[in-house]
Amino acid sequence: MSEGISLPTDVNKDKYHSMKTILITGGSGLIGSRLTTMLQSRGYEVRHLAREKKNKGVQVFTWDVDRQEIEPGALQGVDAIVHLAGTAVADKRWTEARKKEILESRTKSTLLLCNELKKEPHNVKSFVCASAIGYYGLNCKDESYTEEQAAGTDFLADVTERWEHMTKAINDLAIRVVNIRTGVVLSERGGALEQMARYVKFYVGAPLGSGGQFISWIHIDDQCSIIIKALEDINWEGPYNSVAPNPVTNEVFTKAIANVIDRPLLLPNIPSVVLKALLGEMASVVLSGCRVSASKVIAAGYAFKFVNVEEALSDLLIKSRQK
Numbered sequence: 001m002s003e004g005i006s007l008p009t010d011v012n013k014d015k016y017h018s019m020k021t022i023l024i025t026g027g028s029g030l031i032g033s034r035l036t037t038m039l040q041s042r043g044y045e046v047r048h049l050a051r052e053k054k055n056k057g058v059q060v061f062t063w064d065v066d067r068q069e070i071e072p073g074a075l076q077g078v079d080a081i082v083h084l085a086g087t088a089v090a091d092k093r094w095t096e097a098r099k100k101e102i103l104e105s106r107t108k109s110t111l112l113l114c115n116e117l118k119k120e121p122h123n124v125k126s127f128v129c130a131s132a133i134g135y136y137g138l139n140c141k142d143e144s145y146t147e148e149q150a151a152g153t154d155f156l157a158d159v160t161e162r163w164e165h166m167t168k169a170i171n172d173l174a175i176r177v178v179n180i181r182t183g184v185v186l187s188e189r190g191g192a193l194e195q196m197a198r199y200v201k202f203y204v205g206a207p208l209g210s211g212g213q214f215i216s217w218i219h220i221d222d223q224c225s226i227i228i229k230a231l232e233d234i235n236w237e238g239p240y241n242s243v244a245p246n247p248v249t250n251e252v253f254t255k256a257i258a259n260v261i262d263r264p265l266l267l268p269n270i271p272s273v274v275l276k277a278l279l280g281e282m283a284s285v286v287l288s289g290c291r292v293s294a295s296k297v298i299a300a301g302y303a304f305k306f307v308n309v310e311e312a313l314s315d316l317l318i319k320s321r322q323k
Helices: 030-041 096-119 155-171 191-201 220-232 250-261 272-287 295-299 309-322
Strands: 021-025 045-050 059-064 080-083 126-132 176-182 184-186 217-219 238-242
Touching: 021 030, 030 045, 030 220, 080 096, 080 220, 096 155, 126 155, 126 220, 155 176, 176 220, 184 191, 184 220, 184 309, 191 250, 191 309, 217 220, 217 309, 220 238, 238 295, 250 309
Parallel strands: 021 045, 021 080, 045 059, 080 126, 126 176, 176 238, 184 217
Antiparallel strands: none
């Protein structure tokens, strides 16, 4: 399977940036680490912006978001920034302190980058910023949500809306901004899939709640390829949903995992009340869902490698172990 994307042969290549150096925040995370590898395979120089100089295989500059400080020279020679950094949403219960951390890790880091772009001479032309389909809210109607629809009113919708709003100040600096509204990223090396597959493997997997809530998923390679296309195609600007074309319900997704790894589902659906007792307010993340449209990225020229969930799960859970 090829990595990244290839430029179409029948388009005007002048619309694509000729860039060499990409600075990534959150570069050691699930998406950032895979994106780094894919960019390097395409000949890019990749740098990371991190709290400590631990990341291997790349040049690392440090930053301190709380103190609003960035190591001098971090933006020197950089053509584009990919901003992925942010406190994980589903790792801990949502106390008020945790919710503040989730929000401010995104808004304050974006503010720091914006201020640095204002004061330091640089060559940054593009800013690709992570966002999430949580923008549309957790109590979605039975429709396919597009980028034109308004933000929801719950906690995660507020976080994503305010994060995207922070990037408008960067756009005001004549820097092209793309907001990647990411769905549930499927990877064999972490995230929701690894945990769900482990439960199914040991015969304790089951649909959550009613099982009817939608999961708008995306394979990790498609996720990173969409980011690369957002970097390279200067026609991309504003929000883009980064989800596969065929979302499925939680029940269908769980059964697909069981089918791919050849395990039966022995347990009944896990009741909502149990999940709410265990997870508190954060249970809304797994008990609710949204069917999100991929029509805009497809119309903008992106061709998905994985459009069906069983094909994606097979690649990650079976083929990856054979490589």
